[in-house]
Amino acid sequence: MTAPTLPRPAAAPPPAPPSAVTVGLARIGLELRLFVRDAGQVVFSFAYPVIMLVIFASVFGDEEVLPGVGFPQYFLAGIAATGVMLTSFQAVGTAVTEERDRGDLARLQTLGTPPLSYGIGKAGQVVLTTVVQLTVLLAVARLAYDVPLPTEPARWLTFAWVVVLGILAGTVLGIAVAGVVGSARSAGAGIPAFAVVLQFISGVFFIDSDLPGWMDTVAAVFPLRWMVQGMRSVFLPDSAAVAEQAGSWQHGTTALVLAAWVIIGAVVCARTFRWRRGT
Amino acid sequence: MTAIQPAPAPAGTAPDEPAVRVRGLVKRYGGRAVVDGVDLEVRRGEVLALLGPNGAGKTTTVEVLEGVRRRDAGEVAVLGRDPATGDRAWRDRIGVVGQTTGAGNALTVRETLDHYARYHATPVPTAELLADVGLSEAAGRRVDKLSGGQRRRLEVALGVQGHPELLFLDEPTTGMDPVARRAFWGLVEGLRDRGTTVLLTTHYLDEAAHLADRVGVITAGRLVEVAAPTELGGELRRVATVRWTEDGATREVGTPAPSALLRDLLAATPAGEVPGLTVTRPGLEDVYLRLVATPEGEPR
Known part of the structure; x- marks a missing residue:
């Protein structure tokens, strides 16, 4: 009598790889670590807006833009919006093309990294670096130039949604642009040039009512103009709204335009994102 | 490991x-x-x-x-x-x-x-x-x-x-x-x-x-x-090259039966030594170069 031959138990299915969110969280840590080790990035992201503020304040001194509103206070809004664009759109657009040219993204592809995890890593890094950047900027504005910061929670709520929508739009558009341009070289030249033009026409350097109407119409297509206006509604007294082209802060339109760009950017990302150069 | x-x-x-x-x-x-x-x-x-x-x-x-x-x-x-x-x-x-x-x-x-x-x-x-x-x-x-x-x-x-x-x-x-x-x-x-x-x-x-x-x-x-690395090239592998010096010039013959050739060669050289005699079989490199050669004989 022999023992019955038991059927061999089927091998257990292999454990599933970690979820896209788990990998995304790991990538946020990686992105932050790489960011803080890149001295150029750190200085550019954190010091550039402060330097802009110092220059504006030094050039225009104690002049007033509007009754009771000095130059530092007026331009703080534009500088804060620009800072968000730099840490999101410009930094992400150039970083993605560089990582692709270097082969970092090819490695992620062979590991089966979900594109969503990569996006989470970028967005997480942008959120944290932007928070630090804006904190430094507002602290300098308050302490060095006596810019009054808002006390009403409603204004900080506006600040929060403008920053969050701006970061999301900037991040997805940065990745989207990287999917469209060929190399890190063309991205490195084209993206900053585009950003500077956008800053000029979006009223970062000018008083909004001084801009020609056609220019404001062009700028209104892009997110930056709306972020600048949203920031002005945070840092300027409500009486300043009359100096806007529209004569009001246009919060509803701002939210719609920014949200639309988040969606457009996400769709373009999904359709054009490439792990490698060429096909 | x-x-x-x-x-x-x-x-x-x-x-x-x-x-x-x-x-x-x-x-x-x-x-x-x-x-x-x-x-x-x-x-x-x-x-x-x-x-x-x-x-x-x-x-x-x-x-x-x-x-x-x-x-x-x-x-x-x-x-x-x-x-x-x-x-x-x-x-x-x-x-x-x-x-x-x-x-x-x-x-x-x-x-x-x-x-x-x-x-x-x-x-x-x-x-x-x-x-x-x-x-x-x-x-x-x-x-x-x-x-x-x-x-x-x-x-x-x-x-x-x-x-x-x-x-x-x-x-x-x-x-x-x-x-x-x-x-x-x-x-x-x-x-x-x-x-x-x-x-x-x-x-x-x-x-x-x-x-x-x-x-x-x-x-x-x-x-x-x-x-397998030792079998690559099939027929090419079996052709050995016999080289020797005759009247001051190098002679080279490719043959699948080098022993027969050697027997004839030795018989024709009563003095005993065939100058410059070598028998070589193609290595992996020779086979490879033949396999990737174009009809003109140049590597692609």
Whole structure:
């Protein structure tokens, strides 16, 4: 009598790889670590807006833009919006093309990294670096130039949604642009040039009512103009709204335009994102 | 090499199904077929080396199998799946060592391995991985401070980190010094002994001869032959070349029966010594050069 031959138990299915969110969280840590080790990035992201503020304040001194509103206070809004664009759109657009040219993204592809995890890593890094950047900027504005910061929670709520929508739009558009341009070289030249033009026409350097109407119409297509206006509604007294082209802060339109760009950017990302150069 | 073993094949995988099966693979760039009808089978547990000149289509073929390039025609199954639709669970069963190092340069070796461990279902513990590829000493060094050979070893570590059943090695020893190459060969042999299937591309014939169970020669987008390294070339192998000096000039005769020729030659030389006599059989390199030669006799 022999023992019955038991059927061999089927091998257990292999454990599933970690979820896209788990990998995304790991990538946020990686992105932050790489960011803080890149001295150029750190200085550019954190010091550039402060330097802009110092220059504006030094050039225009104690002049007033509007009754009771000095130059530092007026331009703080534009500088804060620009800072968000730099840490999101410009930094992400150039970083993605560089990582692709270097082969970092090819490695992620062979590991089966979900594109969503990569996006989470970028967005997480942008959120944290932007928070630090804006904190430094507002602290300098308050302490060095006596810019009054808002006390009403409603204004900080506006600040929060403008920053969050701006970061999301900037991040997805940065990745989207990287999917469209060929190399890190063309991205490195084209993206900053585009950003500077956008800053000029979006009223970062000018008083909004001084801009020609056609220019404001062009700028209104892009997110930056709306972020600048949203920031002005945070840092300027409500009486300043009359100096806007529209004569009001246009919060509803701002939210719609920014949200639309988040969606457009996400769709373009999904359709054009490439792990490698060429096909 | 103690730790890195392939994960057991999941239930439902036929044990005798080849790890890789390719039929009529075609890949075109701008109308030109870079891969032009390749048929290839890689058996489970074997090391198969693809040899071929630059631009012959080795890397493109491997990239299609890795699921990172689309193909224009043909049937491809890698571990039973079409790579074009391979999901994450499938990718976690293969390992890729490419030609570029793609890890953040500002990280240390250990940080890099710790980070990428988080992408795998069952990663090899970092300390074991470091020991296995000989990077324990360099674990705290930044990736951009590594030597070329150390970078390659880091690439290999990343490729085997997820216990792959099938490992792709694309010109893995390019840029390594002879000592590092020997160490790397030992690593691949260890993987093979533990059941990992390896598909390797290389320019080095000695590497193919040393590591591979079978060698495939690709030229102009076609796989012209697949055989064990000692059998590659078939008929070409059996032709020996007899050389000697006669009346001050070198004579050279190719023959499948060198002994008969020698008997005649010795009989015709009563003095005993045939000046400059040699009998050579073609080595892997001779066979390879013949296989990749164009009709005009020039290497492609």
